[in-house]
Amino acid sequence: MALEKIMIIVGKGVVRKAPVVFSSVGLGSCVVVTLYDAKRHIGGFAHILLPGNRQRTTTLPLSTARERETKNERRKKGMRYEDALPQVPSIVLTTLSGGRPRDSASAGEHMFLDETYHYTDTAIAALLAEMTRQGASLRDIAAKIAGGAKMFADGEHYEASIGGRNVKSVKQLLKKEKIPILGEDTGGDYGRNVDFHLDSGRVVVSTIGGMKKEI
Amino acid sequence: MIKKYLLEEYKDYLEEMMNIGSGNAATALEQILAHRFDMSKPSIHVLPTTKASSIIGDPAMPVTCAKMHMVGDIRGDMFFIVPFDQTKQLVALAQTSIDRKMKKADTQDYSVIPEIGNIMAGVYLAAIHDFCNLNIYHTVPVLAKDMVQAILDETIAGVSQTDKIIIVIANQYLTSPEDKTPMETFFLMIPSSDSIKTLMDSIKEAKKLYGA
Numbered sequence: 001m002a003l004e005k006i007m008i009i010v011g012k013g014v015v016r017k018a019p020v021v022f023s024s025v026g027l028g029s030c031v032v033v034t035l036y037d038a039k040r041h042i043g044g045f046a047h048i049l050l051p052g053n054r055q056r057t058t059t060l061p062l063s064t065a066r067e068r069e070t071k072n073e074r075r076k077k078g079m080r081y082e083d084a085l086p087q088v089p090s091i092v093l094t095t096l097s098g099g100r101p102r103d104s105a106s107a108g109e110h111m112f113l114d115e116t117y118h119y120t121d122t123a124i125a126a127l128l129a130e131m132t133r134q135g136a137s138l139r140d141i142a143a144k145i146a147g148g149a150k151m152f153a154d155g156e157h158y159e160a161s162i163g164g165r166n167v168k169s170v171k172q173l174l175k176k177e178k179i180p181i182l183g184e185d186t187g188g189d190y191g192r193n194v195d196f197h198l199d200s201g202r203v204v205v206s207t208i209g210g211m212k213k214e215i
Numbered sequence: 216m217i218k219k220y221l222l223e224e225y226k227d228y229l230e231e232m233m234n235i236g237s238g239n240a241a242t243a244l245e246q247i248l249a250h251r252f253d254m255s256k257p258s259i260h261v262l263p264t265t266k267a268s269s270i271i272g273d274p275a276m277p278v279t280c281a282k283m284h285m286v287g288d289i290r291g292d293m294f295f296i297v298p299f300d301q302t303k304q305l306v307a308l309a310q311t312s313i314d315r316k317m318k319k320a321d322t323q324d325y326s327v328i329p330e331i332g333n334i335m336a337g338v339y340l341a342a343i344h345d346f347c348n349l350n351i352y353h354t355v356p357v358l359a360k361d362m363v364q365a366i367l368d369e370t371i372a373g374v375s376q377t378d379k380i381i382i383v384i385a386n387q388y389l390t391s392p393e394d395k396t397p398m399e400t401f402f403l404m405i406p407s408s409d410s411i412k413t414l415m416d417s418i419k420e421a422k423k424l425y426g427a
């Protein structure tokens with residue numbers, strides 16, 4: 001059976017069942033998050049651009065909760081917007097009863113807008129919602145992340161660069177959703193290509209020098 | 216939003232400005248590298264950011280790149296990009312003509328690429344200054360050798376997707392009359408979201424002034 005290879009361009013995310021290979025090229029500061037349910041061979045892959053939810057208007061069911069909290073958070077001065085992220089209700093909590101979202105608060109249903117997968121929080125929420133919709137179980141989902149490089153040595157600290165903030169935001173969100181990170185290849189100053197094989201859950205990261213690494 | 220700014224008249228003026236800039240760039244390169252550069256007409260593209268890497272070629276194409284920031288009336292980033300296989304050609308040219316001593320450890324010293332990027336930036340920004348009366352300065356270039364998409368990632372990520380434009384100037388140089396394959400370089404200018412309006416307004420003013 002021919003293996004279908006799906007190219008995921010910047011800012012896109014997709015969820016499929018095996019056998020499929022997701023592929024993304026030219027990862028610089030962007031982060032690729034792969035979520036895999038090993039028992040059911042369902043995989044989600046997102047090529048994420050930016051951390052957090054910065055001054056976007058959303059018509060998502062969760063948005064009213066966010067707005068209320070952001071106003072409070074804004075009063076605190078000197079907080080970075082990622083640290084001031086409102087407490088979005090965790091998807092784990094809404095789906096304790098068997099892995100399927102109960103009502104329209106399953107943000108996944110409403111989240112397939114263009115910029116869904118541009119931001120870490122909406123991307124991960126959308127991936128999880130879609131994976132559970134396709135039958136995955138949150139308890140069985142594990143993550144691997146790649147990317148978040150700082151390409152130019154321009155004196156900026158890694159933690160302050162977009163790549164560093166992306167990685168930090170993704171790790172925070174996955175921790176909140178209680179999803180283990182089984183492997184990562186982040187940071188550095190080199191670009192990456194990522195291949196995600198859904199039949200085995202293997203994620204292979206390759207660089208321009210021809211080096212391949214499985215995470 | 217983009218359509219409003221990319222009216223044909225603005226684009227023509229921008230192209231004219233960059234054409235002259237390219238001519239000056241070729242002259243400057245000739246003087247610095249002491250080598251004849253025949254430049255064919257540059258192609259100038261004004262695009263949404265998402266299409267930048269496709270103009271240069273495959274998003275995974277290895278390139279050498281010098282990145283500079285723009286400060287002053289227009290803020291943003293500039294990239295001077297040379298495809299990897301042509302970098303060696305350019306570096307070899309530079310080393311013979313500037314008579315640089317090669318470091319023993321380095322078989323390839325790519326530091327000439329940021330220097331050329333520096334010169335190109337100065338030339339194009341001078342063209343913009345002459346035509347639009349905008350004072351723009353560029354910062355010290357930093358070097359990277361990697362895939363195009365990865366290099367542009369940081370800048371493209373940090374901008375609003377909807378109204379962002381990239382100005383891509385693709386130059387083709389023939390380093391000698393016997394050369395069959397021209398050397399191609401790319402110069403990208405990505406003004407920040409708030410600077411695009413300034414740029415377009417200045418072009419509009421200049422057009423009125425010069426009656427172009």
